[in-house]
Amino acid sequence: MVTLLLIDDHPLVQVALEAALARAPFPFLLLSAEDENRAREVLASQPVDVVVLDIGLPDSDGLQLLKFIRRHFPALPVIVYSAQEERLYQRLAAAAGAAGYVAKRQPMPQLLSAILAVLGGQQAFPPASGEEEPASALTSKELQVLGLLAKGLSNLQIAGQLNISNKTVSTHKKNIMDKTGASSVVELAGLWKSQR
Structure with a gap:
């Protein structure tokens, strides 16, 4: 069973993700945290296989939380799931160590595909819509x-x-x-x- 931690303050996201995970090729255990403090508690208390993180949390900077996860759980893949669609946010997430980025306007199966991809060791970022990608992530x-x-x-x-x-x-x-x-x-x- 794969353990997924959803860090998002919108309850409907959890409901939609649960429905999508029910169609996954293997079973998932879905844990949720509505803020950074709860996320840190969950991460400290049990092993997690993948994180889906909304960087627009009301009480903290989601990119800083992403960096915390990368520092303390370097093997744990994190997908940023955000309402922000600008390429800048995708680049900042990548620079902070995200394994993938999915915009919330995308259908839920897109998020599920990204989850499966990062669990398989791949990255899951949107294609570069005709524009050339910057040379490398920020140092x-x-x-x-x-x-x-x-x-x-x-x-x-x-x-x-x-x-x-x-x-x-x-x-x-x-x-x-x-x-x-x-x-x-x-x-x-x-x-x-x-x-x-």
Whole structure:
């Protein structure tokens, strides 16, 4: 039996996922958590085979929770299941360690396919709809810089906090913009903040 942890604050998602799992080729045990605290409790108390995570949780930053899961449970695949459809969110999820990304507007069988794919060791991200995918995921340093930009820190403040030069901060900002396709740092920071 495969144990799946759904981290989502919408009860209807659980009902729909239960119906989809009933059609899966093998049995699932569905656990649920409506917030980060409950998710951490479940993860600490029993083994889980796959996580489906809504990054738009009301009480926390789902991307930070994703990073926590990757750090403490590195072999545990996580699929981000979100109402956000912009490519930027998919890239941020991938950079934070997600194994897949499914938009909530997709039919439930799409989520089930993604779950089966990541359980088989594959990734499950939407195709790149004609646009070229950025070269690679954000590095950990770029993610740090992005988080500090979102908090409104200047280049100089970021340089001081991370013990790097102002020029290095500028390089990281340019790389973040190139990799995510954001048209401005303000747009990038705004999108990042909207997940909090």
